[in-house]
Amino acid sequence: MQDDTDQLLRAILRDVLGLKPGQAEAFTAQTGLFGHLPELDSMAVAGLLTEIEDRLGIIVEDEDVDGDMLADYGSLLNFVTERRSAT
Amino acid sequence: MTQWPCPLPGGGTVEEWVLTLRPEGAAKACLLIVPALFDEGNKLRRFTVEVMRRLAASGIACVLPDLPGFNESILPLEAQTPGDWQVAMEGAARHFTASHMLTIRGGALAAPRGVPGWYYAPVAGASQLRQMLRARILAAREAGRSETQDSLLEAGRVHGLELAGYRLGADFIAEFGGLVAREDPAVQTITQDGLGGPGLWLRPEPGEDAGQADALAAIIAVALAQKETA
Numbered sequence: 402m403q404d405d406t407d408q409l410l411r412a413i414l415r416d417v418l419g420l421k422p423g424q425a426e427a428f429t430a431q432t433g434l435f436g437h438l439p440e441l442d443s444m445a446v447a448g449l450l451t452e453i454e455d456r457l458g459i460i461v462e463d464e465d466v467d468g469d470m471l472a473d474y475g476s477l478l479n480f481v482t483e484r485r486s487a488t
Numbered sequence: 489m490t491q492w493p494c495p496l497p498g499g500g501t502v503e504e505w506v507l508t509l510r511p512e513g514a515a516k517a518c519l520l521i522v523p524a525l526f527d528e529g530n531k532l533r534r535f536t537v538e539v540m541r542r543l544a545a546s547g548i549a550c551v552l553p554d555l556p557g558f559n560e561s562i563l564p565l566e567a568q569t570p571g572d573w574q575v576a577m578e579g580a581a582r583h584f585t586a587s588h589m590l591t592i593r594g595g596a597l598a599a600p601r602g603v604p605g606w607y608y609a610p611v612a613g614a615s616q617l618r619q620m621l622r623a624r625i626l627a628a629r630e631a632g633r634s635e636t637q638d639s640l641l642e643a644g645r646v647h648g649l650e651l652a653g654y655r656l657g658a659d660f661i662a663e664f665g666g667l668v669a670r671e672d673p674a675v676q677t678i679t680q681d682g683l684g685g686p687g688l689w690l691r692p693e694p695g696e697d698a699g700q701a702d703a704l705a706a707i708i709a710v711a712l713a714q715k716e717t718a
Contacts, residue, residue, distance in 0.1 A: 416686035440692040444652060447623035448690060463625050
């Protein structure tokens with residue numbers, strides 16, 4: 402499950418942020434997201450969350466979304482993994 | 489770009505802009521294209537025109553009108569409803585004697601009735617609205633304000649609402665969230681899976697993808713050719 406989620410999440414980030422091939426694959430848990438990637442403004446975050454919901458089959462409440470969740474790749478992966486195992 | 493008399497819901501017409509691409513020689517068919525909505529309309533404009541170029545090269549005339557309130561339209565977006573868009577697109581289908589239509593993403597929600605064709609990657613009003621509400625809530629939170637989807641919608645149904653830089657009227661907010669692409673046996677859905685890559689509306693900036701434009705144009709050109717010989 403973990404491996405699958407990791408792969409799917411990287412693919413979503415690649416598609417939503419228009420990353421170059423290999424860029425999303427090179428993300429580590431410490432790779433900064435919100436505040437670090439200029440592409441990731443509030444509209445892009447909204448698009449990212451919609452894709453996460455559609456492709457990973459989870460619901461993200463607005464209250465869940467904060468700077469911590471989107472701080473780096475590791476925190477976003479943790480959040481998504483927890484939600485997937487809860488459904 | 490030329491202008492055409494777009495019907496208004498209360499009667500009368502207004503001049504709206506339309507991009508027309510006609511093949512050399514006689515056209516095999518005339519395809520009305522209903523563009524994507526809001527920010528997706530900007531991101532998919534180049535892609536849409538790329539698809540039109542390919543179709544025109546294979547003998548199909550294409551017309552891409554502005555939806556009232558978007559692009560070069562002089563009508564205020566705030567005064568539009570999804571029903572007004574449908575009236576406009578039905579007027580366009582008549583004016584240009586469209587034999588078929590292709591709607592792009594949320595354009596499916598403004599599809600003219602009684603015209604066969606395709607919905608490309610249709611999206612429900614609820615989904616588009618939710619994403620725009622979310623963007624607004626996130627931007628407000630960064631500015632230190634707390635907003636919720638429910639409270640925004642409640643106020644929006646009375647006073648209208650500004651979402652993602654678009655000023656939307658109360659009637660629009662009340663109607664849009666309940667809309668889905670109309671079921672019609674004469675209209676087929678083309679999903680993104682068939683185009684060989686992620687949808688260009690996901691990108692942060694407008695982009696193009698020759699392979700995806702080839703794929704979408706080919707689906708339509710082949711289907712029209714089959715109808716012609718059938």
